[in-house]
Structure formats: C-alpha cells, structure tokens
Amino acid sequence: MNSSPEDLPGRRPPHVVDLLLNSESVEDFLHGLAAAALAHAPDADGCGITLETDSGYVTVTSVGGSAPTLDEEQYGLNDGPCLQAVRTGEEVHVKDLLDEERWGAYPAHALAAGTRSSLSLPVSAHTDIAGALNLYSPQPDGLASSDVATLRALAEQATGALALARKMTRTREFATDLQNAMRYRGVIDQAAGIIMAQQRCSGEQAFAVLRRASQNRNIKLRDLCTDLIIRVTGQPPHDPPELRPPPPA
Numbered sequence: 543m544n545s546s547p548e549d550l551p552g553r554r555p556p557h558v559v560d561l562l563l564n565s566e567s568v569e570d571f572l573h574g575l576a577a578a579a580l581a582h583a584p585d586a587d588g589c590g591i592t593l594e595t596d597s598g599y600v601t602v603t604s605v606g607g608s609a610p611t612l613d614e615e616q617y618g619l620n621d622g623p624c625l626q627a628v629r630t631g632e633e634v635h636v637k638d639l640l641d642e643e644r645w646g647a648y649p650a651h652a653l654a655a656g657t658r659s660s661l662s663l664p665v666s667a668h669t670d671i672a673g674a675l676n677l678y679s680p681q682p683d684g685l686a687s688s689d690v691a692t693l694r695a696l697a698e699q700a701t702g703a704l705a706l707a708r709k710m711t712r713t714r715e716f717a718t719d720l721q722n723a724m725r726y727r728g729v730i731d732q733a734a735g736i737i738m739a740q741q742r743c744s745g746e747q748a749f750a751v752l753r754r755a756s757q758n759r760n761i762k763l764r765d766l767c768t769d770l771i772i773r774v775t776g777q778p779p780h781d782p783p784e785l786r787p788p789p790p791a
Contacts, residue, residue: 568703568704569602569603571703572591572602572603572700572703573603573605575591575675575696575699575700575703576589576590576591576603576604576605576675577589577605578696579605579675579677579693579696579697580605580606580677582688582689582692582693582696583661583677583679583685583687583688583689583693584687584688585679585681585684585685585686585687585688586606586661586677586678586679586684586685586688587606587607587608587678587679587680588604588605588606588607588608588609588612588677588678589604589605589606589609589675589676589677589678590603590604590605590609590610590612590613590675590676591603591604591665591673591674591675591676591700592613592624592625592628592673592674592676593665593671593672593673593704594628594671594672594673598617599613599616599617599624599625599628600617601613601614602673606678608655608656608657608678608680609676609678611655612624612651612652612655612657612660612676612678613676615648615651615652615655616645616648619645619646619647619648621645621646621648622645622648623636623645623648623660623662623676624660624662624674624676625674626645626662627662627663627664627674627676628664628672628673628674629672630664631664631667631668631672632664632667633661633662633663633664634660634661634662635660635661635662635685636659636660636661637659637682637683637686638658638659638682638683639652639653639657639658639659639660640653640658640682652678656680657678657679657680658679658680658681658682658684659678659679659681659682659683659684659685660676660677660678660679660685661676661677661685661688661690661693662674662675662676662677663675663676663693663694663697664697665697665700665701665704666700666701666704666705667701669705671704671705671708673700673704675693675696675697675700677693726764728779729764729767729768729771729779730749730752730763730764730767732767732771732779733752733766733767733768733770733771733779734748734749734752734767735748736770736771736774737751737752737770752766752767752770767779
C-alpha cells in the first residue's frame, strides 16, 4: 500500500539546533534524529537511517532491534520499501506485509523477522546523498498511531544535517588544499631567493632555473626546492607565518 498514515497532532519535534548542540558528530546527530523518530512512533520497534553511497546502501544509524536486519535484507535484494523511498523520493507506507506482493522475497523475510508494517520517509531526495528514514512495527498498521507531521519534520532535519555535513567537508578539503598550495608556494619562493642570491638573477630567472632542474632530474618542483633549502640552510623550509600554529598561551 502506498497511502500514508493520517497526520496526527503531537509533540513538537526536537529543534535541530538543540540536537546539533548535543551532538559531537554527524553520526551522533543522525542517531538523535532516529531516537526522536522512534519516540514519535509508539507502536514501532525500530528506526534506521539509510544512505546511498558510491559502494551501495548503508544504514548509518539505527535505534531498536529491527531496523538493521530489515535494512540489510533490502540491500541484499536490491529492493524493498526503504530503497523505493530512496529512489523515488516519495513516502512508502506498508500497512500490512501479509497483503504485500511487491519487492520479491522481502515481505516473507520481514514477516519471519516479526515485522508487519513499516514507513519509509525520503531524506535528501534526488541528491547525491539520498536516503530514507525507516520505521518498523510488529503490528499491522502499526504506524497509524505515529505523529507523521513530526516524522516528516525529522526527515527534513536529517536532509539539512547531511547537506551541512557535506558543505563542511568540502570547506575543510578546500582549506587544506589552500594551505598546501600556500605552503608549497612558500617553499618555492624560498628556493628561488637562494638561487637569486647565488646567481645574482631575477626572480623569474631563478624560477626558470628551478623548473629546468626539476624537469632534468624528474623530481617534483616542491621536493627539489625543499632539498635545496635543506642543503643551504641545514634546516627544512619554514611555513608562511599565516600557517604557523599560534604560540601557547
């Protein structure tokens, strides 16, 4: 069945800022979301968050005992309500697996594991980090008593958290690349200064000398410059001032 349980009024979901402040990592944050979702689905016995990765699907966090086994079965079959929610970006509500004819062998496996109903809510739909928040119940139509409005809000918070985590990761990678570029530029400039002093030439001519030596010796320019600085000064090249850690207080 594709219909969703009725929206029921209930407690407001935990605010995303509160969850972030009480979390030390994205994993902790998502675990808190899963726990909050389970708390708003009184007849569910498990909640997991699935993400699609380059190597396949993975349950990044779960609360309760049922989610990991049922998620993994769907990954193995490459089919199921969880994966349908990920792929279509639409909610998938299964009222009773006894009546289900979709998803091949999955309904029989879920019934054997003691699950009768489920609800999968899309997370980051139609993006490169798409996923789903999945709730499972041992009762038929066990998600009917859930506060679906709150569950949808939690799924949206997971979407925002993943987008933020991706942005932060990219920002850290960019900062690292920038620092490395600045560090290598500083090494090359120091080596060029040595060549300028030795050969009484311009900076452009010094750089051309270094580049030719790098090509002739088949060695990276930054490694060549590092070796030159160590030979002349007896010390490794220093970082630019803006890259040095602050002195201890």
